Amino acid sequence: MTAQEPHKEKPQRVRIMPMKRLTPLPLPPVASIREKMRQHPLAVNLAEHTFHEWFTTPLNGDTWSRWGCAAQMGPDGLTFDRINNVSGAAEPSDRGYARLRHTRYVTLHPGITxxxxxxxxxxxxxxxxxxxxxxxxxxxxxxxxxxAMARQWRPGLTVRWDEMECLSPQMERAFDQFATYLIQAQQFCSDAMGPFIGRVHYQFMEVKTLMACELFDYNLHCAMLRKRVMSNGGGMGQQVDGFDAGVLEVCNEASQGFEGFQQRDLTGMTLALDVLFNGVVLDFLRLAESAHVSSFDRRFFRQMQQDTARHVAWGCRRVKYHLEHAPDREDVVLRLDCIAEQAEAGQAAGHLLNPQVIEPLAVLLGGAPEKAGEGYAILRRFWPQFAGNYLARLDAAGLPRRGRSLIPEQPPF
Amino acid sequence: MTTKQTLRAAFPSAAWFAALQQRMNGETERFKRLGFADSRAIFIVKADAEMQRDRSFGVVFDTYECTEVRELSPADAAAFGHDWKLEGPYGAWKEMIENIRAHGAADADHTLGRLSLLKHPFRLYGDDQMRVDLFYRQQSSFQEYIDGAAAVETTFSP
Amino acid sequence: MGITFPTPKENTERLRRLPQVRRWRDGDYTPGAWLTAPSTEQGGAWGSWGNSVTPGRRGITFMDVNKADKSGVPATGPGLTVDRSGGAAPEQPRYQYQMREKYECWSDNLESLLEEALSRQWYASTDIPWDKLEPLPPDQERALCQFVTFLHVVEFNPTDVIPYWMTRIDPAFSEARLFLATQCADESRHMEVFGKRLFANGGGPGVEPFAHAVMHPVPPHLMAVPQETLKLLQGKGPGYEFLQYNYQTQLLGESLVLDFFRFGEFLGRNPCDKEIFRRVLQDEARHVSYGTMHIKYYLEHAPKAERERALELLHYLAAASEAGGAGYDLLLNPNVIEPFVYLAAGSMDNIEQGWQYAREFWVKVVEEYLGRCERAGFPRWDTCLLPREAPF
Incomplete structure (x- = not known):
């Protein structure tokens, strides 16, 4: 396409079902509605001023299941573990129950067969x-x-904007371009994983909570980076394309655009997004923290690392649990290997070697555009860690890919 | 952190609300943990059997601090540009303050939320529901501000 | 998947042939156009440049940033994947985000709400003074736990659906995405804190809060709104437009739940319970504020024909929801109202006083809901189907 041609817009990258508009059905006449509201059985019941089942049910462990069970607070406060220990439902069962929006704490009513x-x-x-x-x-x-909740970044308490330091224009530009990429990366993660939250059964409320934290982390990072980029003399940089290569396709395959009803592949998504993609982001953040940036910016990258490392850990544990408990383990291994290959192939070229990511990072590492070569030297020395950390995580998750991974163990440059 | 200085003031007076202001501004770190609070509030002490005329006090909350306290005449009140008004009879204010003094903070029956929920004895209102909602959005900070009365030796002079 | 991948060796060779990699291997480290490109304003591919903000007492806020940003917030998103104020070369791709009009997601108080949300995040395990929880008389603990069981069950729901709309919003409106993410975190924390409260004082979870509706459904001849309409409204999920969600959940549902929380604060008998409800109601008030002010923005900024359709839709949704599940049924849920009454009364000896409190509460709930509808730009003072007085 030449610069003169009009843009051909593509469908948005993270697939999501289209929004419908409601076609209203006619409502009955207002007088009829009001009359029936007056006769509503619940209104009639309440008007009798008698208390119903919640007040009369025995506290004997049937419908009212855990009377007298009190959790003790510890030095870490009142945590899920402390609650779970007295809840009678410390672990979720193997299959979620039919009532879809109840956590496992609430006993299902015996009157509903x-x-x-x-x-x-x-x-x-x-x-x-x-x-x-x-x-x-x-x-x-x-x-x-x-x-995730205890270590969540509280920018109001921890970010001291008055300590932000001016950088030289070229270094500011390198910082801003790198941050622009990070914002896009965080938005991509949020877009890809967020809609999965609603697909997880309430029996697994800790997982839902964890994923809600993850979603918040990504967006908080975007918020803080946007403020940083837009306030220190520079500005938002140029759109980075291709950094999501491989992972985007896996996520879209895993979600099927959230259309229709089918089993979604949370594990495939977490393998590609949390283990691989966030693993790469984490390593980039480590490099950025050690670059020629101000101590204010360094603290930024450090905080993001903490959050990102949690996302990686969640991904590893999810994959591990799936592999350890899936009834069709061999099929799962084959499928996850296939997903890993697809994601690795895309990430190696589109993310790890993306010039719009690597170039500003090399400038930050070198300390100036003319010293970018020093930055590349650091990147070369660091490179084995990209592959090594990823492979070690896969080992821990029970999906060893040594000798097969498409992330080169040595730098290709 | 609590202020060591003994604060004394008569209620109702601008000096009393200023004493709460002084305490709030001396404990910025504590208020930071609660988050920003941005409201232009009018606290109204209504006349009752013990007090002859209404008194109004404009209090401005900005970020983690209280930046302005002054008594408002009816004309001042109209021009103050309030987000919300919290109004209660003198007797109810007195009971709340004594309760805070006795317990170190409002007990279950004397929090601002409790006292204003059903529009009596206190009433929370304003011209714009969205600006009234600011009170709910930042209620912890306002409760902490009022709980500052625990550190103010209050004399009641209606 | 039917895709053949290269071997690791082949892949490495492929990577080594990439133009930028060949350049780096040749020792050419000249940065690309990003380092020197002019900004969008000057016709280049770099986004914006020269934005400076002096930190104030609250650090740097989105209000500060947007004031300093010369490019402003566009009425229509450009379809870039880069955040607002970012740039792109003409040959870089554009995408059709499903929500690309500002009026579809914005509100006039969005930036300040976002700042407030970021600054008022809290942590249920340690920010709640659990150690100040005091034993309650058994019937009061039972009533509180029944009320909390209901809240524990319903609170997470918005986090299940909001991310779909977040994903659809053009990145030019990043503040809307960011605010919605804070709401997801809030609602998740509410499920958590109420779950923890259930077990913190020996009460435990109560009766399944919607069991009565399953076992004793309203007979068809007494349904104020026909079954088909109710089913239609229950399809208000993420497959439908955001405006519908905003009315049904952010304005109506969250508004009622906000009042439940306020009543919870009213009823709390110790600093722990008071603090739980105070914290959650702060969060909820932000969600209601966004929902209300977003609808207002929509009605003020959508093209005329769309505005007229939206207004008609809102009144339709309001009528059906007020008379049905999200409004009247919710306010009549015996597993919510009856515990309220008991807690307000304190004991059976004083129970009529409890009912009186609940009736006063009802009046206030409906009044505030109507105040918000008016503020949003579709006043319902004369048409609201929720009775102004409690029917009990």
Missing amino acids: PELSERIAPKQAPERELDRKYLAWADDAGKLAEE
Whole structure:
């Protein structure tokens, strides 16, 4: 395409079902509505001023299941683990129940028979797509969720904007271009993983909580980076294309655009996005922290590393749990290997060797555009860690890919 | 951190609200943990059997501090540009302050939320529901501000 | 997947042939156009340049940043993947985000709400004074836990659906995405904190809060809104336009729940319970504020024909929701109202006083809801189907 040709817009990259508009059905006449509201059985019941089941049910462990069970607060506050220990539901069961939006803390009403329960539950509901433990759970999910919340970046308390330092125009530009990439990367992660939250059954509430934290982290990073970029004499840089290569395709395949009702592949998405993509982002952040940036900017990168490292850890544990508990382990290994190959091939070229990412990073590492060569030397020395860290994570997750990974173990430059 | 200085003021008076201001501004770190608070508030002490005329006090909250306190005449009040007004009879204010003094902070029956929920004895209102909602959005900060009364030796002079 | 991948060796060779890699291997480290490109304003591919903000008492806010940003917030997103104020060369791709008009997601108070949300995040495990929880008389603990069981069950729902709309929003409107992310974090924390409260004082979870509706459904001849309409409204999920969600959840649903939280603060008997409700109501008030002010922005800025359609839709949704599940049914849920009454009364000896409190509460809830509809630009003072007085 030449510069003169009009832009041909493509569908948005992260696939998501189209939005419909509601076609209203006619409502009955207002007088009829009001009359029926007056006769509403609940209104009539309440007008009798008597208390119903919640007040009369015995506190004997049936409907009201855990009377007298109190969790003790510890030095780390009142955590999921402390609650779970007394909840009678410390671990989720292998399959989510038919009532879709109840956590496992709430005992299902015995008056609703399993048959009735199945009859009223939507057969094609988002929460049913990931209602098996092996599809959604991770060991120590509660601890991870607590860590995510306890270590969440509170910018109001920790970012001291008055300590922000001016950089030379060229270094500011390198910083801004690198930050522009980071913002895009965080937005991509948010877009790709966010809609999966609603697909996870409420039985796995710690996982839902953890994913909500992850979503927030990505956006908080965007917010803080945007402020930084737009306030220190520079500005937002040039759009970076291709950094999501391989991973985008895996995520779209895993979600199927969230259309229709089918099993979504949370594990495939986390392998590509959390283990590989965020692993690369984490290493880039480590490099940026050690570059010629101000101590203010260094603290920024350090904080982002903490959050990103959690996302990577979640991804590893998710993959590990799936591999350890899936009934069809051999098929799963084949599928995950295939996903890893696709993501690795795209990431090696589009992310790890993306000139719009590497060039500004090399300038930051070297300390000036004319010293970019020194930056490349650091990148060369660092490169084995990209591959090494990723492979070590896959080992830990139980998906060893040594000798097969498409992330080169030595720098290709 | 609590202020060591003994604060004394008569209620109702601008000096009393200023004493709460002084305490708030001396504890910025604590208020930082609660988040920004940005409101132009009018606290109204309504006349009752013990007090003859209404008194209004404009208080401005900005970020983590209270930046302005002054008594408002009816004309001043109209021009103050309030987000919300919290109004209660003198007797209810007195009971709340004594309660805060006795417990170190409002007890369950004397929080601003409790006292204003059903529009009595206190009433929370304003011209724009969205600006009234600011009170709900930042309520912890305003409760902390009022709980500052625990550190103010208050004399009541209606 | 049917794709053949190269071997590691082949892949490395492929990578070594990439133009930039060949250049680097040849020792040519000249940075690309990003280092010297003029800004968009000057016709170049770099985004913006020369933005400076002096930190104020609250650091650097989005209000400061947007004031300093000469490019402003466009009415239509350009379809770039880069954040607003970023640039792109003409040959770089553009994308059709499903929500690319500013009026589809913006509100006039968006930046300040976002700042407030960022500054008022909290952590349920340690920011709540759990150690100040005091034993309650058994029936009060039972009532509180029943109320909290309901809140625990419903609170996470927005986090299930909001991310779909976030993904659809053009990055030019990043503040809208960011604010919605804070809401997801808030709602998740609410489910967590209420779950923890259930077990913190020996009460435990109560009766499944919607069991009564399953076991004793309203007979068809008494349904104020026909079943088909209710089903249609229940399809308000992420497959539908954001405006619909904003009315049903952000304005109506969150507004009622905000009042439940306020009542919770009113009913709390110790500093721990008070603090829980104070924290969650602060969060909820932000969500309501966004929902209300977003609808207002939509009605003020959409093209005329769209505005007229939206107004008609809002009144339709309001009528159906007020009379149905999201409005009237919610306010009549016995597993919410009855515990309220008991907690407000304190004991059975004083129970009529509790009902009186609940009736006063009802009046205030409906009044505030109507105040918000008016503020949003579709006043319903004369048409609202929720009774102004409690029907009990």
